Amino acid sequence: MIDEKYPPGKRKIIKALRTLLEDREFNSVTTSDIAKTAGVTEGLIYKYFANKRDLLYQVLKEHIDQFLFKVEKDLEGSLSSLDKLKAIVHSSVYSYAKHRVFAKMLLIEVRNSPDYFSSDACNLIRLHVKNILGIIETGIKNCEIKETLNPIAIREVLLGAIEQGCISKIIFNRKIDVDKITEDICDIVFNGLSQN
Template identity: 45%
Template sequence: MTSERKQFTKRDIFETMPPGKVKIIEALKSLLEIKEYDAITTAEIARTAGVSEPLIYKHFKDKRDLLYVVLRHYLDRHLARFELDLKGINGTLNKLRRLIWMHINVYASNRIIAKLLSLVVRGMPGFYTSETYDWIVTVYAKTVLNVIEEGIANGEIRNDIPPKFIRQVLLGSLEHICLREVIFDKDIDPDELTDNLCKLLFRGIENTNGPTGGQT
């Protein structure tokens, strides 16, 4: 009987929400499947949700604010697995490879997420002060950084480049190698991209002073 203790998942979040709010979120989600954000009007969202337009503004600051919440819902299930999925893997570079593959795979299998992150919210000034942004940084970017720092500490990764810089290069590369296919809706091959990226980056970041105890 004491088995479930904390397990706060998406389901709980939805259950404590007023039904109208849930309907609005789901409405925007379903509209994003068929057209891009800028082409979706608030009237359309309300109509699809079966609620009145002002209700959107009762629950969300803006149309954009609503988008940030929707983006978070989309990312939720993916990001939840990220940390766990790294647990079983030993070796920093193996963890990084796994991370890279997962990132690309999310973009490959969910174009809405890819488009929102690479093209839409990126240009919205308010995004960088939103809860969703904070959450992504905490859950994802920090995880990546931890892996890199761990690699530096155990001597697998060179220590003459700031870890945050390495992360920037990694994340920038990830986004850019998918960008063309995201924009033009072409297929993405996670395996091939992962291979090439690892080939290139790993040789750039690995510690050449010997595999272990490479502390200067």
């Protein structure tokens, strides 16, 4: 998955950025910081990456690769579509909780640059998101999910809930209770909040 055939300098640069992002936000990390941390010169960064953001996206892509691999595994046991959706919610929240750097990148840093949306990282996410839509559509065919609902809207509610449930904890470095957030989201979205 992670291409170990990268030259050592390139590996060092990727690792350096990942390390730096652990306690600092992307915009405050300078190329000079990255080079120093990696033990290479600034020029080398531009040998391997088109620019600073391109480097970010490649770091992100590696994480997403691993994330999607794990999601796939987590889905194996699930039979019903609702179980699958719940497993995705759990995996996502878990991943945000465990890999805060990855979470910050995906939920915060990435959006405000149009070129993200043509990056490999974004294309991987698109695949994942298409997959979720497939599960929802299967759920509708199975009569697990109301056929009156718009599948895309369902997906957006779920993904939005996951993001919103994690983002403030990510930003303010607070604990994320994965199981509780998962239960809360699924309780609400699966059964609704209305009493009657």
